[in-house]
Amino acid sequence: MVYCLLIVELNMQKSLKIWLCLDSRATGGIETYVMQLAIGLKQAGQQVSVVFIKQYGTHPLLSVFQQKHINVIFLDGRFASLIRRINTNKPDIVHSHGYKAGLLCRLAAKLTSFILVSTYHAGEIGRGKLALFDWIDRHTAWLNHQSLAVNINICRRLPTDCKVMDNFIAIPRSTPKTANQIAFVGRLSHEKGPDLLITLASRLPTIDIHIYGSGPMEIDLKKQCPANCIFHGNQNNMDDHWENIALLIMPSRYEGLPMVAMESMARQIPVIAFDVGAIDKLVIDNKTGWLIPAGQINRFQEKLEDWIRMDDELKHLVRVAARKHIEDNFSSTKIVPQILQIYSSLMQNKKPICDAICKS
Numbered sequence: 001m002v003y004c005l006l007i008v009e010l011n012m013q014k015s016l017k018i019w020l021c022l023d024s025r026a027t028g029g030i031e032t033y034v035m036q037l038a039i040g041l042k043q044a045g046q047q048v049s050v051v052f053i054k055q056y057g058t059h060p061l062l063s064v065f066q067q068k069h070i071n072v073i074f075l076d077g078r079f080a081s082l083i084r085r086i087n088t089n090k091p092d093i094v095h096s097h098g099y100k101a102g103l104l105c106r107l108a109a110k111l112t113s114f115i116l117v118s119t120y121h122a123g124e125i126g127r128g129k130l131a132l133f134d135w136i137d138r139h140t141a142w143l144n145h146q147s148l149a150v151n152i153n154i155c156r157r158l159p160t161d162c163k164v165m166d167n168f169i170a171i172p173r174s175t176p177k178t179a180n181q182i183a184f185v186g187r188l189s190h191e192k193g194p195d196l197l198i199t200l201a202s203r204l205p206t207i208d209i210h211i212y213g214s215g216p217m218e219i220d221l222k223k224q225c226p227a228n229c230i231f232h233g234n235q236n237n238m239d240d241h242w243e244n245i246a247l248l249i250m251p252s253r254y255e256g257l258p259m260v261a262m263e264s265m266a267r268q269i270p271v272i273a274f275d276v277g278a279i280d281k282l283v284i285d286n287k288t289g290w291l292i293p294a295g296q297i298n299r300f301q302e303k304l305e306d307w308i309r310m311d312d313e314l315k316h317l318v319r320v321a322a323r324k325h326i327e328d329n330f331s332s333t334k335i336v337p338q339i340l341q342i343y344s345s346l347m348q349n350k351k352p353i354c355d356a357i358c359k360s
Helices: 002-013 029-043 064-069 078-089 099-111 129-139 152-156 195-201 220-223 259-266 297-309 312-329 330-346 351-358
Strands: 015-020 047-052 071-074 093-097 115-120 146-149 181-186 209-212 230-235 245-250 272-274 289-292
Touching: 015 099, 029 047, 029 064, 029 093, 029 259, 029 330, 064 071, 071 289, 071 297, 078 099, 093 099, 093 230, 093 330, 099 115, 099 129, 146 152, 146 330, 152 209, 195 209, 195 220, 195 230, 195 297, 220 230, 245 259, 259 312, 272 297, 289 297
Parallel strands: 015 047, 015 093, 047 071, 093 115, 115 146, 181 209, 181 245, 209 230, 245 272, 272 289
Antiparallel strands: none
16 A cells, blocks of 8 residues: 555656646637646646647647747647647646537546546636537536636536635736726627726727727727727737727626736736626725726726726826735746646546455
């Protein structure tokens, strides 16, 4: 028995072969999370690959992964191709993100021997087909070796054991803030509330609202938005734009634990947001930003006007507090070790590792 435990312990000291699986053609919260996790695992000495279930063209994050020397695998969307590549590469851990990758990986896990971890990111429940896929995704969670969710509300919707695991980012270099843009950054879809930007811009005609992102509501928004809404379109990488932004506004109807708020606050950009999902873990009202009761657009407008009138010294205090909160609680150096501990525990409990040795 002692010999067996020693072998398992030695096995845990070796780097793991980890796949991060997703189905993606653009950038968003899940893609940013996978990028951050891949970089963190690579820095921790793990053998990490980012696996795209299907290739839709040149992915906007491909150059980032190449710069970080992270292996990228593109499949053709077929289940047989996924099984074939798993049998060839033999990953220890497959960590899926998003419903399509999760469903395919769960089926594959029953036919092969890898350990499956699935992270649930979406705070909203879709409509039509998306609602059906969301339901199937959640009700097959029992097939995972470990289910993770980015906030407690998502966790509670899963009919199986689940752990809350916060989103995180690598903390960027701090630079003095001289920007003045008020900006929305995200997908132009109903759950993010971009239609409420029309209301804000109409009521505050002297304030420009910069909009970074694209999505299904984009065409209608451009038709309805007043001239003080400035559209910058889809951004594969926000790094060149964060330096121009002074305040992030998030009129979301639904959220998980938003990566965009973390990225903003880590760069000393405070946030005004509706209090939805787990955003209150990031935005501490009147300290790292401002929380507004969900849907109260009049209060949102008032707080935006308060920001315009706020003196520079108070703005500076909020900026510094925002960055420090992310540094202390949501940095990759804090969260990645927790994820690695989950991987290691699952590997230790994987019966074939021990049984084959102990019985010989």
